Amino acid sequence: MKSVALLSASLILATIPSTFAIPTSRGIGARWVKSGAKSVQEPSTNAAAADAEQDYIVVLADDEKRPWSEVFKSMGWNTTETIAARSVDGHDVPTFRAFETDEGESIQTFGTHIRAFTMTMKKTDGASIQSLPNVAIMEKDHKRSWAVMPRKTPYRQRNMPRSVVPYGQTLPVGFEITKRQAPGNSSDGFLQQSTAPWNLQRISSQGTVTSNGRRVTDLNFDYRFDRKSGLGVDVYMIDSGFNVQHVDFGGRLQVLFSPSQDGGKDTIGHGTHTSGTVGSLTYGVAKNVNIFGAKVGDDAPTDSALVAGLDAAINQHNQRKTLPGFAGSVISMSLGGPELGQTLFSVVQRASQAGMHISIAAGNDNRDACGDFPGGFNRQLPIINVGATDVNDNRANFSNFGPCVDIHAPGVDIVSTFNTGPQSVDSLQGTSMACPAVTGMIAYELTLNPNLRLDPAGMKKHILSKALPNVIKGTQGVTPGGFVMLNNDFPGNPAPRPSQ
Structure with missing residues (x-):
């Protein structure tokens, strides 16, 4: 992994905040770093483990319009594009692309409204990238979870025939729609x-x-x-x-x-x-x-x-x-x-x-x-x-x-x-x-x-x-x-x- 900036160890650790605040401004703009962010406290006895590789997202600034190969070259990588586009169910997904550096590292790019890439790297290398003026955001690629509880025994349906009838047919006599009516003041809708x-x-x-x-x-x-x-x-x-x-x-x-x-x-x-x-x-x-x-x-x-x-x-x-x-x-x-x-x-x-x-x-x-x-x-x-x-x-x-x-x-x-x-x-x-x-x-x-x-x-x-x-x-x-x-x-x- 090539480093693109010469930073002291203390500055490197200070440039990746441990938490992020959410801004309210429109657009990403220039590189964002949380004001007053505390440096990540690393165990002094295990610096290598503290700098272990992790998956990161890097988001480019809005004014960075160059092709990906030029962007990566400015960051110190010579890359080869390995996946130029993907098609899903007949829909082209040209924004999702893959590159490989000369050192064999994989980079995946995506986005048209937000141009970003993901890469596995050490925190120190990530801090070097974050310091660049064409980088807006640098943060871990977190994993999320579906908001569903553990499943019960699979349910087998009953009454599967679909019965959709005109409104009013099964209602008691005298019941009328008074709050909502279909166009033309009828209940046919x-x-x-x-x-x-x-x-x-x-x-x-x-x-x-x-x-x-x-x-x-x-x-x-x-x-x-x-x-x-x-x-x-x-x-x-x-x-x-x-x-x-x-x-x-x-x-x-x-x-x-x-x-x-x-x-x-x-x-x-x-x-x-x-x-x-x-x-x-x-x-x-x-x-x-x-x-x-x-x-x-x-x-x-x-x-x-x-x-x-x-x-x-x-x-x-x-x-x-x-x-x-x-x-x-x-x-x-x-x-x-x-x-x-x-x-x-x-x-x-x-x-x-x-x-x-x-x-x-x-x-x-x-x-x-x-x-x-x-x-x-x-x-x-x-x-x-x-x-x-x-x-x-x-x-x-x-x-x-x-x-x-x-x-x-x-x-x-x-x-x-x-x-x-x-x-x-x-x-x-x-x-x-x-x-x-x-x-x-x-x-x-x-x-x-x-x-x-x-x-x-x-x-x-x-x-x-x-x-x-x-x-x-x-x-x-x-x-x-x-x-x-x-x-x-x-x-x-x-x-x-x-x-x-």
């Missing part, structure tokens, strides 16, 4: 699905779901919704992979990006499950959305993969937002971790500034969400951070809490699409399952409120204005924050069903 999972009934009802002998994983609850929900909206799932062959997506799910050569295959089911809650026919909130999947890892997504996937989503959003029929873009991230990365903040900020709406999972550690990525970002960005509840409207005992949580949604015993076959389903729990309900609701409301198409702050205010207050239980002794329930503002509740 509203449907009722009688084979829905419980979470869909909860977000389209004013009251708590009553079981009447039904199991929480049965598919015989009622979902009331606008038939146009999500039409023209693009949803970008930043997740573990996707079962594009599942019949419930009807061809509306495509893989946009994957850092590997597996075509975005979902090996663990998480990405397929969350996508189903967003927009599948049986389990989805917004049943007409276009879903674009960005696979960012299997079990432990890295920051670099997240940034690359988000960058691909921003790039496509900017291409599609001027096309006829475009109704808005939503990013869904059901993941988290205990470090607030500057690189991730920068790319999430750019997505928001581009007019993309963002929902995130609060996390499952039963602690203050403000210290986790991405929850801690919502104090500076108009993203929606989502906690989880159960069928009885109790706050899930695993759900993170505090002032950085904006809203709650059903997240326990959630049935949705899965990865093991074209009709497979499973029941999972976690704030991972609550987040996509909000994602779907944003898409739902974008169709009905085109004035909010590129206004994330306005949409966040709108979603929170429709949420139900004073219904979430089990909040005693927990720091207040976001104790309102996601809702689409349908009046009343579905007609009671006979006991099973």
